[in-house]
Amino acid sequence: MEQTYKKILVGVDGSEHAMEAFRKAVEVARRNEGEVIVTMIIEQQMTTALTVAPLGNEYIEEQMTYGNDLLERCRLYAESVNFSKVTKDLVFGQAKSVLAIELPKKHGIDLIMVGQSGLNRVETMMVGSVANYVIRKAPCDVLVVTQPENESESTK
Template sequence: MFQAYECILVGIDGSKQAFEAFKVACSIAKRNQAFLLAVHVIDQQLPRMMGFAPVNEALYEHEEKLAESYLSACRQYAYDQSFAPLKTLVVRGSARSVLVEDLVSKYRVDLIVMGQSGLHALERVMIGSVADYVIHQARCDCLIVPYKC
């Protein structure tokens, strides 16, 4: 049975693994003639959960610039693959709720693609991985791209 997808969301955190997941998502989207949504979430919850003082706005602005560079690489890859229906977003909030709830309903996402683990090792140790949360809570298909050495 062939599963046709119309809107695919891929989480981008700047890791090599996330970029590999983007490549897989791009291939699936191209094959399905689907819309691809590449998202970087600036997690504002983690510092509070860890008991840190509020983060300076300049730090968030710096993170947004980094996110734009990650997403620029995604746009370039999609262009090189002759893939056009791509939207990139930088969103502030909890990665878990943004990916599983907010964007899935707003864009009618029917597939989420993520790397198995990304840059946030401290978060993974303290409260579990975003990928683990997504596969257990998402109300759409999920594809976790494993780490390849």
């Protein structure tokens, strides 16, 4: 049986890893005659070792402006490659659970594409990896998009 993906979710944060995942999601959707739901998730709380503090309105407004701009850039990219089936979704919440649980349920997602984190092993242990969480908790297939090492790193 051939697997087709009609509703592809991809989260973006402005990083090159996330943007590469979005570009590849557009191509997968095109081949499958599907659509891409691109989301930017605004974290509403900043967690420190001692407290969880709500973020101020100014921060949230800045993030909303940044998120809307980023989602619009994604839409414009898709348009530039003649792909119009892009839905933008700016969401508040915890990125891990929004990507893995909430949005797949809301949109009927059958594939989640995530960019591989740029974190090193210690940072991943301390911060956690959105991709790792999504892989473990998502109700659908997950594709982790990696970026080729750049020339300077591969020669070390």
